[in-house]
Amino acid sequence: MTFAENTRSLFAGVAGALAQLHQPGRGSSLLVVILFGVTLLMSAANLMLPQDSVFYVSTYSITLMGKYLCFAMLAMAVDIVWGYCGILSLGHGAFFALGGYGMGMYLMRQIGDRGVYGNPELPDFMVFLNWQELPWYWYGMEHFWFAMAMALLVPGLLAFVFGWLAFRSRVTGVFLSIMTQALTYALMLAFFRNEMGFGGNNGLTDFKDILGFDLQADGTRVALLLITAALLALAFLASRAIVQSRFGRVVVAVRDAEARARFLGYRTERYKVWLFVYSALVAAVAGMLYVPQVGIINPGEFSPLNSIEIVVWVAVGGRGTLYGAIAGALLVNYAKTRFTAAMPDGWLFALGALFVAVTVLLPKGLAGLLQRSGTKGAEKPRENDTGKVPAGVAHAGEAGA
Amino acid sequence: MKHLLLTGCLLLALVMTLPAASAGSAVSEQPAPGESGGERQALLTRLTQASLRESAELLDQLERSGGREMRGLFATMLAGDLYYHRESGQLMAVRKNPDGEPIGRDIFSGEELGVQARGSIKKIRVNNRLRSHLRDAIARIDLMHGSEAQREAAVLSILDDLSPQNMRLLQAAADAGQGDRVRELIALAQAMVQLRDSAVTDERLAAIAVMSGRLEAPVRNQLQRLLDDGGEGDGKVRAAAQLALAEIDDRIAFYGFVEQLFFGLSLGSVLVLAAIGLAITFGVMGVINMAHGEMIMLGAYTTYVVQQLMPGAIEYSLLVAVPAAFLVSGSAGVLIERGVIRHLQGRPLETLLATFGVSLILQQGVRTIFSPLNMQVVTPEWMSGSFAVNPVLSITYNRFYILLFALLVFALLQVILKKTSLGLKVRAVSQNRDMAKSMGVRTELVDAMTFGLGSGIAGVAGVALSQLTNVGPNLGQSYIIDSFMVVVFGGAGNLLGTLAGGFSLGVVNKFLEPATGAVLANILVLLCLILFIQKRPKGLFPQRGRAAE
Numbered sequence: 001m002t003f004a005e006n007t008r009s010l011f012a013g014v015a016g017a018l019a020q021l022h023q024p025g026r027g028s029s030l031l032v033v034i035l036f037g038v039t040l041l042m043s044a045a046n047l048m049l050p051q052d053s054v055f056y057v058s059t060y061s062i063t064l065m066g067k068y069l070c071f072a073m074l075a076m077a078v079d080i081v082w083g084y085c086g087i088l089s090l091g092h093g094a095f096f097a098l099g100g101y102g103m104g105m106y107l108m109r110q111i112g113d114r115g116v117y118g119n120p121e122l123p124d125f126m127v128f129l130n131w132q133e134l135p136w137y138w139y140g141m142e143h144f145w146f147a148m149a150m151a152l153l154v155p156g157l158l159a160f161v162f163g164w165l166a167f168r169s170r171v172t173g174v175f176l177s178i179m180t181q182a183l184t185y186a187l188m189l190a191f192f193r194n195e196m197g198f199g200g201n202n203g204l205t206d207f208k209d210i211l212g213f214d215l216q217a218d219g220t221r222v223a224l225l226l227i228t229a230a231l232l233a234l235a236f237l238a239s240r241a242i243v244q245s246r247f248g249r250v251v252v253a254v255r256d257a258e259a260r261a262r263f264l265g266y267r268t269e270r271y272k273v274w275l276f277v278y279s280a281l282v283a284a285v286a287g288m289l290y291v292p293q294v295g296i297i298n299p300g301e302f303s304p305l306n307s308i309e310i311v312v313w314v315a316v317g318g319r320g321t322l323y324g325a326i327a328g329a330l331l332v333n334y335a336k337t338r339f340t341a342a343m344p345d346g347w348l349f350a351l352g353a354l355f356v357a358v359t360v361l362l363p364k365g366l367a368g369l370l371q372r373s374g375t376k377g378a379e380k381p382r383e384n385d386t387g388k389v390p391a392g393v394a395h396a397g398e399a400g401a
Numbered sequence: 402m403k404h405l406l407l408t409g410c411l412l413l414a415l416v417m418t419l420p421a422a423s424a425g426s427a428v429s430e431q432p433a434p435g436e437s438g439g440e441r442q443a444l445l446t447r448l449t450q451a452s453l454r455e456s457a458e459l460l461d462q463l464e465r466s467g468g469r470e471m472r473g474l475f476a477t478m479l480a481g482d483l484y485y486h487r488e489s490g491q492l493m494a495v496r497k498n499p500d501g502e503p504i505g506r507d508i509f510s511g512e513e514l515g516v517q518a519r520g521s522i523k524k525i526r527v528n529n530r531l532r533s534h535l536r537d538a539i540a541r542i543d544l545m546h547g548s549e550a551q552r553e554a555a556v557l558s559i560l561d562d563l564s565p566q567n568m569r570l571l572q573a574a575a576d577a578g579q580g581d582r583v584r585e586l587i588a589l590a591q592a593m594v595q596l597r598d599s600a601v602t603d604e605r606l607a608a609i610a611v612m613s614g615r616l617e618a619p620v621r622n623q624l625q626r627l628l629d630d631g632g633e634g635d636g637k638v639r640a641a642a643q644l645a646l647a648e649i650d651d652r653i654a655f656y657g658f659v660e661q662l663f664f665g666l667s668l669g670s671v672l673v674l675a676a677i678g679l680a681i682t683f684g685v686m687g688v689i690n691m692a693h694g695e696m697i698m699l700g701a702y703t704t705y706v707v708q709q710l711m712p713g714a715i716e717y718s719l720l721v722a723v724p725a726a727f728l729v730s731g732s733a734g735v736l737i738e739r740g741v742i743r744h745l746q747g748r749p750l751e752t753l754l755a756t757f758g759v760s761l762i763l764q765q766g767v768r769t770i771f772s773p774l775n776m777q778v779v780t781p782e783w784m785s786g787s788f789a790v791n792p793v794l795s796i797t798y799n800r801f802y803i804l805l806f807a808l809l810v811f812a813l814l815q816v817i818l819k820k821t822s823l824g825l826k827v828r829a830v831s832q833n834r835d836m837a838k839s840m841g842v843r844t845e846l847v848d849a850m851t852f853g854l855g856s857g858i859a860g861v862a863g864v865a866l867s868q869l870t871n872v873g874p875n876l877g878q879s880y881i882i883d884s885f886m887v888v889v890f891g892g893a894g895n896l897l898g899t900l901a902g903g904f905s906l907g908v909v910n911k912f913l914e915p916a917t918g919a920v921l922a923n924i925l926v927l928l929c930l931i932l933f934i935q936k937r938p939k940g941l942f943p944q945r946g947r948a949a950e
Contacts, residue, residue, distance in 0.1 A: 088750045162931075169935045174689045174749050178885045179931055185882050186927040189920050304882065308757055315754060348765035355758020359751040360744050 031323050032233045039065065039229040043222040059218050066225040066293040068333050073232045073286035075313040075329035076239060076322055077279045082311065083319035084243050085275050086255035091180030092283050093307035094187050095155040097297065099284030101191075102141075102151020104204035104297040107215075109142035111208050124206070125199045135197045144211055151288050152281055159280030160273065167269035167276075172258070181304050188302035203298025210292050221293070228289045232326075235282050239322055242278065251275055312351065315358045318367025328365060441466050445492055449485040453526060457534050464538050469546040472539060474508050479535040483508075484522040495522060537562060544574050552579065556586040557792070560619040563594050589615060593623055605638050613645035614652055616792045621649050656794040661911050667800040669907025670807035671869065673900055674862035675880045676887035677814060678855035680899040683888055685831040685851045688742060688749050690734075691757035693884065694877025695764060696856040699733055700726035700863020701872040702767060705776045716781045719864060726860035733763075734856025738849045760877070768874045775873040784868060803865045810861060811900055817854070818896070827851050886930050892940025902941060906930075 042065060045057040074096050081087040113120040117127040121134060140146040162183060166176055194200035213220040242248050253261040254268045262268045291297045300306070310329075317328020332354070339347045358365065444466065448459050463471050477483045477494040484495045484505070493505035493514055503522065505514035527535070536558055543555035552574070559567045568590070575587045592611035599605050612620050624646045628639065679693045690696075703726040708718045737759055745752045784802055789795040818824035826847045829837040838844050863876070870876065883906075891902025906926060913922035 086750075088753070165932070165935045169938050171934055171938050174753055175889060175934070175938065177750065177753060178689065178889060179934060182882060182886060182927050182931060186924045189924050193920055308754075311754060312758075345765065345769060348761045348768075352758040352761030352763075352765065355761065356741055356755045359755040359758070360741060363748075363751065 031236065031326070035069075035229055035233055039069075039225055043226060046218060046222055059221050062218075062221050062225050063293050064337065066221070066228050067290065068330050069225070069228045069232050070286045070290040070293070071310075071313065071333050072326040072329040073228075073235055073289070074283050074310055075317065075325040076232075076235060077282035077286065078310050079314045079317075079319055079322060079325035080239055080243070080282070081276055081279045082314060083321065083325070084248065084255060085251045085272060086258075087272065087276065088174075088177045088311065089180045089276075089279075090177045090304060090307050090311065091182075091184035092279070092310055093304075094180075094184035094302055095159060095280040095283035096287040096290070097187070097191075097299075097301035098155040098158065099151045099287030100291040100297040100301060101198060101204070101287075102147055102154065102284070103288040103291040104207075105138060105141040105198075106144060106147030106151075107207040107210060107292060108204050109138070109147075110210065111206065114208055115206070123199070123204075125194075125202065126197070129194055131197075138197070148288065152284055155280045155284040155287075156277055159277045163273040163276035164269075167272040170269070181307065184302050184307050185304050188299050188304075191299035191302055199298070201299065203296060203300075204291075205296040205298075207292065207295055215292060215295065224289070224293050228293070231285060231289065235285065236322060236326070239282070242275075243322070247271065247274075309351070312355055312358065314365075316354065316362075316365055318365025318370075320364075321367040324365055324367030327367070331366075446490055449490055449492065449523075449525065453528050453531060456527075456531055460531075460534060460538060464542070469542050470509065472542045472546075475535050475539050475542070477508060478525060478527060479532060479539065481524070481527060483525045483527075484517075485525060486517075487521055487523055492525075493517075493522070495524075533562070537567070540567075541570060544570065549580050549583070552583050553586065556583055556590065557617065560586075560590055560593065560617055563590060563597070568594055586617075589617070589620065593620065596623065596627075602635055602637055605635070606641050609638065609641045609645050614648045616649065616652060616656070618792065621646065621653075624649070653793050656791065660794050661915075662908065663796060663800070665908030665911035666904060667804055667907070668911055669904035670804040671862075671866065671880075672883055672887050672907050673903030674803075674807045674810060674865055675859070676884035676891075676903055677811065677896065677899050678858035678862070679884050680855075680888045680891070680896060681814070681827075681858070682852055682855035684895065685827055686742075686848055688745075688752040689756070689885070690737075690742075690852075690855070691753055691881065692737060692760040692763060693756075693856070693859055694879075694881035695760045696730040696734060696859035696877070697863040697866060697880060698767065698872075698874065698877035699730045699763070700860030701778070701867040701876055702771065702776065702863075703729045703860065704864045704867040705771075705778050705872055708779055715779050716783065718779075719781060719784075719868075722864045722867075723861055726864045727857040728860075730860025730863065731853040731857030734859075735849050735853040737856075738852035742852070743845070743848070764874045764878070771874075773874060775871040778867040778872050780868055799868045803868065806865055810858065811896065814858065814896060823847075823850060823854075827854075886927065888940075889934060890930055890940055895940070898941050 042057045042062060045055050046059060046062050049056045074092065077095075078089060078092045081089055081092075108123045111123065115124040115127075117124055119127045122131060126134070141150070162180075166179060171179060190196055191198055191203075192201055198204065207215050209215055210220070213223070215221075243251070250261065250266055250268075250271050253266070254271055258268055287297075287301075313329040313332045314325045315328070316332055317326065318324030335350070336347060339350055362369065364371070441463065444459055444463050448456065448463070451459055460475070463474070473494075474483070474492070482494050482496060483492065484503075485492050486505075491514075492508050494508055495503045495505050495517065498504050498516070503517045503519065505517045505522070506512070507514060540555040540558045543551040544559075547555060556571065556574075559571060571587045571590055575584060579587065589611060592608040596605050596608035596612065599608070609624075612624065624642050627642050628646065675694075675697060678696070679690065682688065682690050682693070704719070704722040707722040707725055708715060711718055711721065737756065741755050741759060742752055745755060780799060784799045787795040787797040788801075818827060826837070826842050827850075829840070829842055830844050830847050830851075834844055837847075866872075866876065866880070870879075887899055887902045887906055890906060891898030891900070909929075910922050910926050913925055916922075917925060
């Protein structure tokens with residue numbers, strides 16, 4: 001299979017996903033319907049009902065929901081590489097944060113002279129650090145399209161370079177995981193530096209508006225939630241199409257028996273690189289949507305702990321199933337919100353226990369539990385976790401749901 | 402007896418060279434006890450009430466009346482710790498205890514006076530002029546009465562202030578007979594004065610010859626001044642000074658290099674200690690223990706607990722803490738292996754996640770049991786302070802001992818792996834698990850023991866780290882990524898590789914630091930490692946033979 005064919009099949013996957021929007025498949029239609037049903041209902045309840053109504057949904061909840069959906073998208077990105085290709089990335093938070101910084105830079109430039117120091121050219125933190133002019137990499141970030149392009153390009157390029165270097169020299173397994181962790185750790189250290197020009201410790205914050213809409217307004221919040229839901233659905237369908245395509249089947253073969261796939265003539269490293277780049281882009285989009293909703297981006301997002309937490313969302317939901325990743329992210333984050341409010345000290349205990357319990361007792365996550373109870377003796381056997389089953393029987397995850 | 406004789410000679414010499422015993426400069430032997438007691442007490446009482454201006458004069462009188470007994474008083478005053486009781490007027494050195502309460506101690510007897518109420522004591526003020534006055538006075542006392550090291554320090558401090566009276570003092574001290582190093586320093590001081598005051602070119606050139614290559618800061622400063630302000634008209638002297646300065650700079654650069662090398666090796670030893678346990682578990686079992694950092698943390702907390710249990714014997718606490726930490730972390734490791742890792746055989750990625758969960762639980766556990774704040778671990782006397790090789794190079798004892806300790810631990814591990822039956826089994830399992838099992842090795846037991854050993858070593862590393870960094874719940878986390886890098890760099894399952902990897906990463910890091918700053922150096926090293934892995938995916942020293950894939 002040539003290089004061009006690789007990319008072509010990737011694009012075919014994306015195109016297929018767009019087509020699927022009109023004719024949704026069995027499993028995904030349910031998810032998309034629920035997603036849109038809930039977000040639309042929440043939005044309507046927020047905008048149309050009076051504040052004292054029992055069904056009124058606060059703007060806080062809208063933002064919280066938007067945040068969860070961003071995390072869901074991020075979890076899906078990790079699931080694509082981990083669940084389908086066996087690449088355990090402990091550094092996906094880096095792509096998420098880079099996308100977020102891209103959006104943050106645009107939002108920062110939109111503040112204009114409304115900052116504390118009222119400098120029309122420089123963001124507050126640069127005035128504070130006594131910088132005289134905008135660093136070159138901030139040029140053009142005041143244009144929305146350019147900022148968005150950069151927010152995709154930079155993480156995409158980083159994923160490409162890293163993946164190309166790593167996969168070409170066949171770094172696999174725990175070594176690869178550690179390298180991804182080192183990557184995000186190095187980025188975190190770098191972004192903590194004031195000299196980097198990204199606001200150092202405090203990051204970018206105090207945003208005012210996006211494309212002329214006030215970020216504090218209920219309408220903007222609801223619109224952002226709807227956009228997030230729509231993009232999540234789109235990413236879901238695209239990912240689903242990719243994993244079901246020929247490209248996706250090779251990827252699963254790589255996960256289960258990489259050496260065998262390579263001996264059959266597939267340039268496995270190219271499949272891995274492109275899948276990794278796609279996954280990084282999805283994570284970057286999630287980051288771009290995350291920042292305007294929570295209103296801040298700081299180097300903490302790069303911390304290895306954040307990245308590894310994403311992995312546990314996927315593990316809880318069930319890796320190798322896209323809907324599992326989404327459900328896992330929503331569940332764990334909802335639990336986190338509840339838990340940290342009720343007993344802040346307990347959360348890390350719970351999260352740690354979750355890591356241990358899921359990996360030891362529930363290797364396929366909740367999705368595995370569902371499958372076991374729902375379709376007992378299902379027609380298609382599922383791959384086991386040690387990857388010893390021949391590539392042929394492995395298949396896209398959510399088909400059985 | 403000998404000492405008395407010496408001071409007697411000194412006194413004689415003083416009397417001869419300083420017949421006037423002019424005010425402020427003289428260090429006289431202690432006057433007869435009878436007359437001094439009351440007089441000194443009066444001076445001390447006046448000191449509490451004196452203005453800054455009057456204090457200097459009082460200090461001179463005290464120096465004359467008390468001699469070496471006044472050293473403690475002057476040092477306390479110089480440090481700004483000298484207080485007096487508002488009512489009784491008693492002078493005391495005040496230090497804060499860990500709770501922030503002021504604790505008084507009698508200056509002369511050293512007797513503890515207990516916690517002082519805040520309002521009841523008042524500080525005796527010092528300004529910069531008084532401080533330099535005090536420093537001179539301390540130097541004078543040390544030079545005459547101090548130990549060899551104190552005399553050396555005294556001459557060094559006089560180099561800053563080569564006043565005629567100080568020079569007379571030095572001459573007196575030299576005549577009284579001194580050790581080699583002190584005599585050399587006195588000669589240096591005389592050369593500096595000669596260069597400054599003499600008008601004869603040859604004398605000045607000779608002075609520069611003495612000064613050439615000396616690392617003491619005042620020497621360099623004087624030469625620099627000579628060249629800087631252009632006041633030096635003598636071309637020969639200028640040229641000689643230039644040469645001398647160049648030689649000094651060369652030597653400073655060399656010792657700077659040595660110092661950096663030492664810092665690098667010290668960082669390397671910490672990395673080796675942190676990573677070596679990880680290398681064992683990873684090499685034998687193929688699993689990454691993300692809770693390894695927390696094993697280090699447990700070791701550090703064990704040190705804290707041991708010190709709390711034996712407050713009277715801090716000097717020996719580390720000797721107890723090392724085996725204790727090995728036991729605590731080692732048994733924690735065995736528990737983790739039995740409870741979690743055993744169930745994840747052959748699934749390294751899941752093991753990574755599960756052990757990460759364990760690390761979260763341990764961190765939060767420590768936060769709950771102790772506190773989220775850093776704990777105070779005391780450094781024993783024999784590990785604090787530093788050894789000054791020369792004025793620009795000094796080596797801190799704690800880093801030096803930890804370097805030795807790391808090498809010791811490494812050697813011990815090598816012996817365990819190469820010479821004991823456990824080591825034999827461990828090597829067999831790491832080379833071919835199935836075959837070892839067929840030969841009757843109880844691999845499960847070996848796994849547990851290996852994990853216990855690796856974790857125990859991490860605990861021992863924690864004891865060492867508690868002497869260098871803050872002991873807090875995040876202690877382990879900050880070392881875990883670096884330790885992984887060392888293991889990856891050195892090659893998994895290879896102790897020699899870990900040693901080489903740790904030291905080279907440490908040294909490279911420290912040599913990058915001055916050029917780039919600490920954080921950027923760290924980042925650069927990480928990036929280089931990522932690139933290095935591309936070229937040598939199995940590390941510096943890959944496993945060879947059939948065991949390697």
